[in-house]
Amino acid sequence: MSSTKKIDFKQLGQEVINIELAEINALQSRIDETFADACKLLLDCKGRIVVTGMGKSGHIGGKIAATLASTGSPAFFVHPGEASHGDLGMITKNDIVIALSNSGNTAEIATIIPILKRFAVPLISMTGDKNSILASAADINLDVSVSKEACPHDLAPTSSTTVALVMGDALAVALLQARGFTAEDFALSHPGGSLGKRLLLHVADIMHTEDRVPSVHESATVSEALLEMSRKGLGLTAIVDANNKVLGIYTDGDLRRSLDKNIDVHTAIISEVMTKNCRTTYANELAASIVKIMDDHGINGFLVTDESNELIGAFNMHDILRAGIM
Numbered sequence: 001m002s003s004t005k006k007i008d009f010k011q012l013g014q015e016v017i018n019i020e021l022a023e024i025n026a027l028q029s030r031i032d033e034t035f036a037d038a039c040k041l042l043l044d045c046k047g048r049i050v051v052t053g054m055g056k057s058g059h060i061g062g063k064i065a066a067t068l069a070s071t072g073s074p075a076f077f078v079h080p081g082e083a084s085h086g087d088l089g090m091i092t093k094n095d096i097v098i099a100l101s102n103s104g105n106t107a108e109i110a111t112i113i114p115i116l117k118r119f120a121v122p123l124i125s126m127t128g129d130k131n132s133i134l135a136s137a138a139d140i141n142l143d144v145s146v147s148k149e150a151c152p153h154d155l156a157p158t159s160s161t162t163v164a165l166v167m168g169d170a171l172a173v174a175l176l177q178a179r180g181f182t183a184e185d186f187a188l189s190h191p192g193g194s195l196g197k198r199l200l201l202h203v204a205d206i207m208h209t210e211d212r213v214p215s216v217h218e219s220a221t222v223s224e225a226l227l228e229m230s231r232k233g234l235g236l237t238a239i240v241d242a243n244n245k246v247l248g249i250y251t252d253g254d255l256r257r258s259l260d261k262n263i264d265v266h267t268a269i270i271s272e273v274m275t276k277n278c279r280t281t282y283a284n285e286l287a288a289s290i291v292k293i294m295d296d297h298g299i300n301g302f303l304v305t306d307e308s309n310e311l312i313g314a315f316n317m318h319d320i321l322r323a324g325i326m
Contacts (some may be wrong), residue, residue, distance in 0.1 A: 030144075050096070056157040064172065093120060104130075104132020221266060222265040223269045224238070234301055238311050245308070245311050282307070
């Protein structure tokens with residue numbers, strides 16, 4: 001334990017970050033015409049982008065493939081060892097292969113290069129040696145070389161994998177923008193994630209409708225409004241006119257204020273104590289945008305109307321939580 005205390009872990013961590021930052025900064029100058037050519041080739045791909053790599057490069061390749069796929073560029077990862085034992089059948093002549101290898105001489109990748117050439121499958125390499133087997137065979141080679149690894153022995157892939165990952169992100173984001181890929185498009189490929197829910201769920205998806213919407217006529221008593229609130233369980237009720245147009249809202253908070261004023265709930269008319277000019281929303285509004293309004297103004301529930309102010313739905317914070325938007 002005494003020897004451990006002498007180690008400055010904070011300094012060691014900072015040194016790793018500084019080394020990798022320097023290598024990423026050096027990558028800036030290599031985002032050049034070669035990079036642009038790679039983007040154009042990938043953008044014109046009629047099939048899918050197949051990413052491959054061994055070891056740590058394979059892990060980075062898997063992440064790059066996932067990022068491409070989730071940002072509008074259909075992609076998947078193929079293990080080069082499995083590729084030479086049948087998985088090459090997953091690659092078609094309409095696809096493009098991105099192969100990662102720091103040395104550029106990985107045996108498993110070198111084995112499949114002749115097959116890719118035979119079927120004229122375009123090959124983009126990401127290597128640390130532009131004179132390697134892979135770089136020489138590729139149609140386009142992206143230079144992801146580093147001057148040193150963050151590992152003090154200059155052995156463990158650290159800086160090299162970080163730089164390769166950054167290059168992959170640069171490709172994916174450049175393609176994303178070239179395709180006009182939107183946040184809504186991203187959400188469609190992530191429907192189960194929190195971002196997808198924030199961008200895909202509209203008020204119509206979470207609101208209560210028809211006979212589940214609490215509402216009373218403007219001539220109802222407060223006690224009748226309370227019964228409606230109790231039956232529907234949203235902690236609120238709309239107050240409407242004869243044409244179902246929203247005149248106001250009455251909530252649990254309004255009830256507390258009514259009791260503070262010693263109002264007789266059995267005789268008082270709801271239109272006299274309701275909150276007038278209440279906030280309403282439309283069914284096609286994004287539910288996430290309403291959450292901010294609820295937070296900013298301390299609102300626990302909302303009425304939903306159509307463009308003519310006719311009541312069509314209602315929801316409260318519990319509905320928001322159940323939908324997983326927050």
